[in-house]
Amino acid sequence: MERYKLIKEVGDGTFGSVWRAINKQSGEVVAIKKMKKKYYSWEECVNLREVKSLRKMNHPNIVKLKEVIRECDTLCLVFEYMEYNLYQQMKNREKLFSENDVRNWCFQVFQGLAYMHQRGYFHRDLKPENLLVTKDVIKIADFGLAREISSQPPYTEYVSTRWYRAPEVLLQSHLYGSKVDMWAMGAIMAELFTLRPLFPGTSEADEIYKICSVIGSPTTESWADGLKLARDINYQFPQLASVHLSALIPSRSDGAISLVSSLCSWDPCKRPTASEALQHPFFQSCFYIPPSLRTRAVARTPPSAGTRGSLDRQGLKRYSSALPNTKFTNNFSSPKLHASIASGVQRKLDLATEDGIKNKKSLKTTQQSKYRFPGKDSPTSMNKGRTARGVSESAEKLANMSIGTRRQSMGQSRPSPAMKAGVNCISESGNFVLRSGQQNPTTGRSLTRKVAG
Numbered sequence: 001m002e003r004y005k006l007i008k009e010v011g012d013g014t015f016g017s018v019w020r021a022i023n024k025q026s027g028e029v030v031a032i033k034k035m036k037k038k039y040y041s042w043e044e045c046v047n048l049r050e051v052k053s054l055r056k057m058n059h060p061n062i063v064k065l066k067e068v069i070r071e072c073d074t075l076c077l078v079f080e081y082m083e084y085n086l087y088q089q090m091k092n093r094e095k096l097f098s099e100n101d102v103r104n105w106c107f108q109v110f111q112g113l114a115y116m117h118q119r120g121y122f123h124r125d126l127k128p129e130n131l132l133v134t135k136d137v138i139k140i141a142d143f144g145l146a147r148e149i150s151s152q153p154p155y156t157e158y159v160s161t162r163w164y165r166a167p168e169v170l171l172q173s174h175l176y177g178s179k180v181d182m183w184a185m186g187a188i189m190a191e192l193f194t195l196r197p198l199f200p201g202t203s204e205a206d207e208i209y210k211i212c213s214v215i216g217s218p219t220t221e222s223w224a225d226g227l228k229l230a231r232d233i234n235y236q237f238p239q240l241a242s243v244h245l246s247a248l249i250p251s252r253s254d255g256a257i258s259l260v261s262s263l264c265s266w267d268p269c270k271r272p273t274a275s276e277a278l279q280h281p282f283f284q285s286c287f288y289i290p291p292s293l294r295t296r297a298v299a300r301t302p303p304s305a306g307t308r309g310s311l312d313r314q315g316l317k318r319y320s321s322a323l324p325n326t327k328f329t330n331n332f333s334s335p336k337l338h339a340s341i342a343s344g345v346q347r348k349l350d351l352a353t354e355d356g357i358k359n360k361k362s363l364k365t366t367q368q369s370k371y372r373f374p375g376k377d378s379p380t381s382m383n384k385g386r387t388a389r390g391v392s393e394s395a396e397k398l399a400n401m402s403i404g405t406r407r408q409s410m411g412q413s414r415p416s417p418a419m420k421a422g423v424n425c426i427s428e429s430g431n432f433v434l435r436s437g438q439q440n441p442t443t444g445r446s447l448t449r450k451v452a453g
């Protein structure tokens with residue numbers, strides 16, 4: 001760690017505090033995530049989900065893990081540095097993003113997701129805070145909850161930030177998969193368009209209520225499996241009609257509305273895969289430029305997005321049924337500040353109401369979304385209890401909405417017994433470098449929690 005100079009804390013998440021730092025030798029600016037938990041063995045570090053999954057990823061839209069260092073039982077993950085997260089981009093903005101901005105970002109994220117899903121991983125915690133931006137390039141970060149698709153369900157940990165959490169996870173399905181990322185992307189896309197969260201639930205029950213009030217309560221046709229999941233936990237969906245998304249996301253193209261609508265389908269099987277999303281007519285003007293083919297001529301284009309001349313017929317056909325009577329045009333209307341958006345509804349989770357799930361009122365009242373500040377009082381903060389206890393509590397809470405409970409069995413990895421602390425390092429190349437005896441007494445210090453920027 002003495003090779004790096006820490007400059008400024010730029011993020012404080014559940015698992016680690018993130019610092020902007022400089023590599024003293026090369027001058028390279030990096031982001032160093034200092035994990036809060038102590039790591040008493042190197043095995044523990046290399047088996048960490050974030051390390052295991054990220055080491056296998058090499059994609060322009062996935063944040064690069066450059067180095068892993070264990071020093072004095074503190075684990076530090078060294079990443080390429082990114083300037084902002086998407087939430088920071090949105091929070092103080094008054095003017096809406098253009099449809100092209102949203103298109104370019106989403107096209108890149110879907111490429112990262114398609115790569116990740118094809119490699120057998122899904123992220124499980126996509127949210128604006130985990131999408132990092134430098135100039136017009138966007139990358140997926142925070143693989144702390146990433147799962148191998150081939151790993152054996154049931155998945156029992158507390159998963160994803162509530163506002164972006166897929167209905168099958170809210171209903172405690174143990175068999176969910178990569179489509180949870182697609183749901184989250186639908187919610188994120190809508191938020192990018194309006195600068196307001198689409199489903200700002202104040203509790204898990206309210207989250208389902210908010211979803212029902214936007215996409216309508218599920219039916220046998222729209223999600224038979226979901227009705228069964230609800231029956232299993234004695235949960236009754238509130239009966240609500242859907243609202244056309246164009247009313248909530250005004251002044252956006254039919255293609256944009258159609259994509260958000262298909263991503264936010266109750267039934268995971270009806271959500272497009274990331275590769276299918278890339279074929280959606282919304283992206284008809286985008287194309288992928290493989291890194292090896294990039295030239296100076298396209299240097300100003302985001303590394304993985306460009307302009308595609310011709311409409312992808314297959315994509316149009318696939319999606320023409322998503323919204324009947326939808327015409328796909330390239331005629332994107334200029335964003336107008338909708339009155340309700342201009343009024344500045346933002347988000348802050350009322351923590352007091354989180355437990356109000358037992359209060360049946362929470363199922364009936366549509367809560368007003370409020371301002372949210374990064375790292376504080378956000379639904380993210382609820383993940384601070386991403387523990388076995390958190391799961392059983394949430395399961396119980398949801399079941400308490402009506403009658404009866406279904407208990408989950410939960411496993412949580414226990415830290416290995418303390419081992420002699422040394423300095424371990426794994427580099428970008430994937431080679432292990434053991435640097436024992438280079439302990440830096442200062443690196444074990446505890447950091448104050450502070451959110452910068």
Ligand SMILES: Nc1ncnc2c1ncn2[C@@H]1O[C@H](COP(=O)(O)OP(=O)(O)OP(=O)(O)O)[C@@H](O)[C@H]1O
Nearest residue numbers: 011013014015016018031079080081082085129142
């Ligand atoms: N590579 C990076 N470059 C710049 N900033 C970063 C980088 N990685 C993370 N950050 C900042 O730090 C914040 C927290 O990082 P991260 O999500 O990895 O931590 P976490 O403890 O896993 O958080 P969470 O509570 O979301 O699980 C991010 O939202 C982002 O603002």
